[in-house]
Amino acid sequence: MTFSAFVPYLLVMALVTYLIRMLPLVLMRKQIRNRFLKSFLQYIPYTVLTAMIVPDIVYSTGYVSGGDPQALISALAGMVAGVLAAWRGKGLLFVAIAACLGVAAAQGILMFF
Amino acid sequence: MRALFQKGIRHGVPIGLGYLSVSFAFGIQAIAAGLTPWEALLISMTNLTSAGQLAGIGLIATQAPLVEMALAQFTINLRYALMSLSLSQKMGPDMGTGKRMIFAFGNTDEIFAVAMTQPGTLRFPYLAGLMVVPYIGWSLGTFLGAAAGSLLPVFVRNVLGIAIYGMFLAVVLPAARKDRAICVAATIAGLISLGLRYLPWAQGLSGGYRMILCAVLASCIAAALFPVPDGEEEEKP
Numbered sequence: 001m002t003f004s005a006f007v008p009y010l011l012v013m014a015l016v017t018y019l020i021r022m023l024p025l026v027l028m029r030k031q032i033r034n035r036f037l038k039s040f041l042q043y044i045p046y047t048v049l050t051a052m053i054v055p056d057i058v059y060s061t062g063y064v065s066g067g068d069p070q071a072l073i074s075a076l077a078g079m080v081a082g083v084l085a086a087w088r089g090k091g092l093l094f095v096a097i098a099a100c101l102g103v104a105a106a107q108g109i110l111m112f113f
Numbered sequence: 114m115r116a117l118f119q120k121g122i123r124h125g126v127p128i129g130l131g132y133l134s135v136s137f138a139f140g141i142q143a144i145a146a147g148l149t150p151w152e153a154l155l156i157s158m159t160n161l162t163s164a165g166q167l168a169g170i171g172l173i174a175t176q177a178p179l180v181e182m183a184l185a186q187f188t189i190n191l192r193y194a195l196m197s198l199s200l201s202q203k204m205g206p207d208m209g210t211g212k213r214m215i216f217a218f219g220n221t222d223e224i225f226a227v228a229m230t231q232p233g234t235l236r237f238p239y240l241a242g243l244m245v246v247p248y249i250g251w252s253l254g255t256f257l258g259a260a261a262g263s264l265l266p267v268f269v270r271n272v273l274g275i276a277i278y279g280m281f282l283a284v285v286l287p288a289a290r291k292d293r294a295i296c297v298a299a300t301i302a303g304l305i306s307l308g309l310r311y312l313p314w315a316q317g318l319s320g321g322y323r324m325i326l327c328a329v330l331a332s333c334i335a336a337a338l339f340p341v342p343d344g345e346e347e348e349k350p
Contacts, residue, residue, distance in 0.1 A: 001173065006152055012179050013169045014159035016186040021193045022217035026210055028201035039336035041199040044328060045226045046288060046295050047302035047335070048192055049281045051327040052222065054303040055310055057278040061271040075275060082279040086286035092227075092279075093127030099279030104272045 061103050070110045077106035114238050121242020128223045128243075129250030131280045134273035135163060136251045140258020141270075142167065146174040150259035157255035161221060161248065163277075164324075165189045191325055196225040205234035212237045219244030223277075226284040298335035305330055 032038050057079050063071035081102025085095040136157055143153035148170060160166050165186050172182050197220055204213070216237070224243055228235055262270075289296040305327045309315045318326070 001147060001176070003152070005176075006148070006173065008179055009169070009173050009182055010152075010155055010159065012182045013156065013165065013186055016183050017160050017162055017165055017190050017193070018218060020187065020190050021197050021220045022214055024194050024197035025201050025204075025213045025217045025220070028198055032202055035340050036336050038202070039340045040332045041195075041202060042341055043295065043298040043332040043335040044195050044199050045229045046285050046299045047328040047331040048196070048222065048324065049226055049285050050299040050302040050331075051306045051324045053278055053281045053285070054306045057275065060274040060278055062267070062274065071271065074271065078275040079278075079282075082275070082282045083286065086279075086282040087290060089287045089290075090283065091127060092283045093130060095283035096127060096131050096276045096279035099275045099282070100272050103275050104268075107268055107271065 073110060074103045074106035078103035117236055117238035118242040121239040122245055124227055125243045125246035127280060129246030131277045132247050132250035133254040134276045136254030137258035137262060137273060139166060140255040141262035143170050144259050146170040150256055153259040154252060154256045158252050161251055162190060193220055196220055199229060203235050205236040207237055216240045223280055294335060294339035298331055301334050302327055302331035
């Protein structure tokens with residue numbers, strides 16, 4: 001594809017994504033009074049992130065359904081390491097590194113099988 | 114002012130490092146879809162979102178109509194509208210239209226999660242600082258992945274793949290441990306997500322729709338079961 005054919009795609013992607021983020025933030029100035037809506041919005045970050053974790057985390061290290069189970073095992077090892085670290089209230093970077101090390105350790109051990 | 118900005122920068126470091134690895138993978142995929150490293154970099158610098166960009170390069174590769182691109186981006190990224198709405202409730206009085214327009218660009222899943230879990234109202238220096246490292250990490254990682262990704266062994270690429278999920282866990286689990294309502298909300302979201310992923314009749318649902326449906330349903334149920342106490346959110350700036 002030529003660069004001039006690429007540019008319209010780039011503009012559409014960027015513009016749509018930006019407008020979705022910008023409009024609610026700029027237009028909504030009032031405090032929401034409705035108790036249900038307030039509660040709903042407070043739970044959104046946790047439900048969104050959980051929806052992103054489950055079940056995608058097990059596919060994060062190269063596993064595909066029906067594929068090499070070693071990749072699945074290493075992802076599960078990383079998940080356990082990450083869950084333990086997060087449960088103990090460690091910071092974002094610590095938990096991310098713990099999950100990576102869990103995957104690395106499992107991949108290292110599995111190399112001998 | 115300056116201290117707030119620096120605090121934002123600090124909080125952005127782990128996000129930026131996580132992005133570095135995730136966008137690295139995106140860079141590799143962009144090359145596979147037929148883009149140049151510079152085009153991949155341009156996408157990351159102007160979009161700053163993972164799922165939308167991934168779908169986008171797929172559509173570019175097949176030269177899909179622009180309307181389809183717009184609809185796909187709208188659906189996949191609609192969750193940001195919910196997040197921006199949530200954030201609008203936490204904005205401090207110094208957040209005028211211009212500042213909101215600037216920060217809106219940086220409202221990613223992770224930046225949103227970190228910002229929302231800060232106590233009190235949000236001020237611009239903090240939010241501006243929070244955007245910086247993730248933006249650099251996302252752009253730099255994309256370019257490195259596009260330019261040099263094929264040089265990296267599979268072993269390392271697999272290890273990096275889980276980093277972003279580790280960050281998600283670090284946001285959800287401590288909050289779920291402290292607050293039973295959040296624990297229930299997250300559990301419901303996890304169960305719905307599993308159901309939508311594996312039940313046969315839900316297979317037609319794309320990733321973006323699945324996430325929206327899951328988050329909206331779970332948050333509705335949690336809001337009905339555990340409404341926040343009235344007046345609790347009336348924080349004075």
